[in-house]
Amino acid sequence: MRNTLIPLLLLLTAFSHPARSADNVVLITLDGLRWQELFSGADTELIRDARYTRDPEQTVKRWWRDTAAERRSTLMPFFWDTIATEGVIYGNRALASPAAVRNGRLFSYPGYNEILTGAADPSIDSNAKVPNRNVTVLEWVNRQPGFEGRVAAFASWDVFPYIINEERSNVPVNAGFEGVQEPRTEREEWLNEIQAQTPSPWHSVRLDVFTHHYALEYLRHSSPRLLYVGYGETDDFAHDAEYHHYLDAAHRADGFVRDLWTFVQSDPRYRDRTTFVITTDHGRGSGSRWTDHEAGLEGAEQIWIALLGPGVKAHGEARNTAEVGQDQIASTVAQLLGLDYASTRPVGPPLPRP
Ligand SMILES: [Zn+2]
Numbered sequence: 001m002r003n004t005l006i007p008l009l010l011l012l013t014a015f016s017h018p019a020r021s022a023d024n025v026v027l028i029t030l031d032g033l034r035w036q037e038l039f040s041g042a043d044t045e046l047i048r049d050a051r052y053t054r055d056p057e058q059t060v061k062r063w064w065r066d067t068a069a070e071r072r073s074t075l076m077p078f079f080w081d082t083i084a085t086e087g088v089i090y091g092n093r094a095l096a097s098p099a100a101v102r103n104g105r106l107f108s109y110p111g112y113n114e115i116l117t118g119a120a121d122p123s124i125d126s127n128a129k130v131p132n133r134n135v136t137v138l139e140w141v142n143r144q145p146g147f148e149g150r151v152a153a154f155a156s157w158d159v160f161p162y163i164i165n166e167e168r169s170n171v172p173v174n175a176g177f178e179g180v181q182e183p184r185t186e187r188e189e190w191l192n193e194i195q196a197q198t199p200s201p202w203h204s205v206r207l208d209v210f211t212h213h214y215a216l217e218y219l220r221h222s223s224p225r226l227l228y229v230g231y232g233e234t235d236d237f238a239h240d241a242e243y244h245h246y247l248d249a250a251h252r253a254d255g256f257v258r259d260l261w262t263f264v265q266s267d268p269r270y271r272d273r274t275t276f277v278i279t280t281d282h283g284r285g286s287g288s289r290w291t292d293h294e295a296g297l298e299g300a301e302q303i304w305i306a307l308l309g310p311g312v313k314a315h316g317e318a319r320n321t322a323e324v325g326q327d328q329i330a331s332t333v334a335q336l337l338g339l340d341y342a343s344t345r346p347v348g349p350p351l352p353r354p
Contacts, residue, residue: 020338021311022275026260027228027333029115030253031108031157032235032293034284035099035304037250038079039092039317041071043243046290052243059244075251078258083278083308088315088353091304095319099303101282102327102348106293106300108235111281111326112163116228118330118347129158132165137330137341139169141226144339150225154215156232158204164228174214175230177206187217201240205232208249212256216263223269226337231256238284241291261308275309275336279329305329305351311336312353324351 036043042063046052053059065071073080083089091099103110103120109127114120116136124132142151151171153164158176166173174180177200179192195210208231215229233249257278264270283302284293293300303326327348334341335350342349 020336022309022336023273024225024264024270024275025227025333025336026264026274026276027115027226027329028257028260028276028278029112029228029230030234030250030278030280031230031232032238032282032284033250033253033280033304034290034299035091035093035302036286037072037247038076038089038304039072039094040068041065041073041075042247043290045287046243047247049243052241052290054242054244059247063247075247076254078254078261079306082258082261083276083306084316086314087276087306087308087312088318089304089306090318090321090324090351091302092317092319093302095317097318097321098323099305100323100325101301101303102325104295106282106295106297108157108281109159109163112160112230114326115279115281115329116163118327118341119345120327127159129162131162131167135345136164136169136171137333138164138171138226138228140341140344141334141337141339142169142171147225147337150223151227152218152222152224153228153230154211154218155228155230156205156208156211157230158206160230174218175211176204180214184221185217188214191217202236205236208233208253208256212259216260219260219263219270220267226333229256229260235281238291243290273310275307275311277329277333277336278306278308279303279326281326307332307351307353309336321352 047059048056065074090097103114110124113124117134121134138151141147153173155175160175161173164171164173180188183189191213200206231253234246237245237249264274280303282293283300284290285297285299325348328351331342331347332350
């Protein structure tokens, strides 16, 4: 019996190895962007509320349209002209397609830990700069044959080097107000220069334009196979109760995602071989609580997840689907790359890909 068991196990292992859909994955997060704005555009009450919108007349003119379909296309055109026609978007609760955070904390470090590791860790109870004891899918993929040194992360929030545990993982993380240590291009030199000269509204989060262009430049010169890009402005403008800035930031982030997609589809190393996975770390409250997210605040567990590229059928907006979880993202990223992360540890299963 012993002798037949081993070949059988090998056979099962071979079959459990998922087929690769993409050679490369770009994982993107937009911090604290509500599903309400993604699926319905500007909120009818918040946009006209002088407590949240400095110049309601201007903001209404810029973002208000009569139907939710027009409002969302105006706010986030790439999601609605490209992802919704060529990919899939989970999370529209108005169409009975819920997506949710599994950790009970409903703030950033626990959320990014869940996205990047595939499991909620109840011991993470603050945003403090503590090196993550958990191994992220970035770290794990970076150890797989063919992926060594081909994983990198860029983020606006300065806690990411700890969440990804840059020191242990050997995944390079450029975050916060960090420049590129040894610029390889003129553009990186220039980004370093103007980043140091640009005023920032926040002390721990840089403006997304720097994160974006550092990431794009890295894609151009280093050809990572798994790139993580974490944009941050949407959350910070929301905490500042500045709805007009929050909407503008969502619109810019949509443009950044389009920019990344346009680049990969124009580059022979990436074209038609690269899949995007896009999500958020948490939801937010509604009404006057739209600025907040915390354990127990209704709505803060509600998120959205979008997929675009090889391995993802053109399904559009998901409707009438079982709830999908934030803990399913890490195993999905690995599965798209043909790697079986899910059987190595207790994590959420890969997302159903209709
Ligand atoms: Zn926040």
